[in-house]
Amino acid sequence: MTENRSFLDRPKPWLDAPRPGPTVVVDIDGVVADMHNFEGLIAAPSYADRDWKRFHTHFGEASLNRAGGKLVRALDSAGFTIAYSTTRLDQFNRTSDRWIRAKSLPPGHIESRSLWVDGTVRRALDVKRRHWWRWENHYAETSPIVAWIDDEPDAVDALRGEGCPAWLFSELVDRLKVGDVVPALASGPEPVDVLAARKTEALPLWEEFDERFKVKHARWQNRHAERMRSRQQDQRVVGDGAVRV
Numbered sequence: 124m125t126e127n128r129s130f131l132d133r134p135k136p137w138l139d140a141p142r143p144g145p146t147v148v149v150d151i152d153g154v155v156a157d158m159h160n161f162e163g164l165i166a167a168p169s170y171a172d173r174d175w176k177r178f179h180t181h182f183g184e185a186s187l188n189r190a191g192g193k194l195v196r197a198l199d200s201a202g203f204t205i206a207y208s209t210t211r212l213d214q215f216n217r218t219s220d221r222w223i224r225a226k227s228l229p230p231g232h233i234e235s236r237s238l239w240v241d242g243t244v245r246r247a248l249d250v251k252r253r254h255w256w257r258w259e260n261h262y263a264e265t266s267p268i269v270a271w272i273d274d275e276p277d278a279v280d281a282l283r284g285e286g287c288p289a290w291l292f293s294e295l296v297d298r299l300k301v302g303d304v305v306p307a308l309a310s311g312p313e314p315v316d317v318l319a320a321r322k323t324e325a326l327p328l329w330e331e332f333d334e335r336f337k338v339k340h341a342r343w344q345n346r347h348a349e350r351m352r353s354r355q356q357d358q359r360v361v362g363d364g365a366v367r368v
Contacts, residue, residue: 137216137233141266147195147308148234148258150251151209151219153274154292155191155228158182164227164299182211183218187226190296192274195305201305204266207234208254208273210247213237216241234258242343245336251278255287256329259322270295270308285329288312 139272152158165173199205205228209219213235223230233255236243241250251273258268271289273279282289289310298304311318 128269135217135220136230137213137220137235139231139232140204141262142204145269146204146206146262146266147198147208147269148208148254149191149195150235150271150273150275150278150292151211151223152185152298153214154272155188155195155226156182156184156185156222157188159276160184160186168170179211179215181242182215183222185222192226192228194292194295194299195228197299197304198308200272203269203308204231206234206266208234208251208271210236210250212243232262234345239344244340244343248275248278248281249336252285252329253283253333255285255291256326256333269311283312283318284321285325286318286320288318288342300353342343 130207138302149155158178158181161178161184164178165175167173173365195205207219207223207285212218216233216235219233220230235255236245236247237248241253245253255268255271258266271279271282271287272292273289273297274281274292276291279289288308290312294312295304295307298307
């Protein structure tokens with residue numbers, strides 16, 4: 124007899140801790156997902172004229188970057204834990220997970236842009252930096268990051284500068300073509316001791332930077348919480364305006 128499972132029982136890897144073991148974190152957009160067909164929606168010179176809302180509705184229709192898919196599947200087959208990083212808002216994690224499964228990529232933990240923690244104002248680069256330090260705080264002991272794959276050179280430089288073994292996507296694609304991608308990860312993009320020293324030096328600087336952001340962002344959080352309380356109050360109003368108690 125097949126057991127009935129509620130929707131809430133379905134896997135939610137974006138909420139689960141990553142599987143134990145050496146971990147490769149993969150940036151979604153630009154490495155495995157290609158949103159090129161929809162970039163016209165956000166191509167206007169003025170930010171106010173870019174249709175981000177419609178752009179976001181097409182996440183589930185992204186094309187698979189074949190080179191990225193081949194790389195991720197190869198790393199999964201080699202025994203690495205696969206996890207994902209994205210600057211998409213956390214409300215799209217379910218869409219991202221469904222897309223990953225539909226493209227026959229290994230599902231895994233997803234770090235995303237948190238509306239509450241990051242808002243829409245934290246720079247994409249700094250969201251990725253937050254993901255790195257959050258991982259170090261929560262998962263490094265059981266699921267150490269041995270490689271972080273990103274298609275943005277600025278992100279790779281910033282992450283390496285904070286001790287993360289970050290690789291530019293094109294670097295590893297070239298390694299895959301000649302069959303030495305796993306040995307490359309083992310040796311790292313830079314010596315382990317160099318990255319470790321950078322991490323030690325960078326942590327207090329990140330904490331200071333993030334604390335300044337939190338102070339400014341707290342004003343938005345307070346306004347957002349008030350809006351949510353007002354919305355909940357409005358939803359309690361029925362019919363003739365009486366409040367349901």
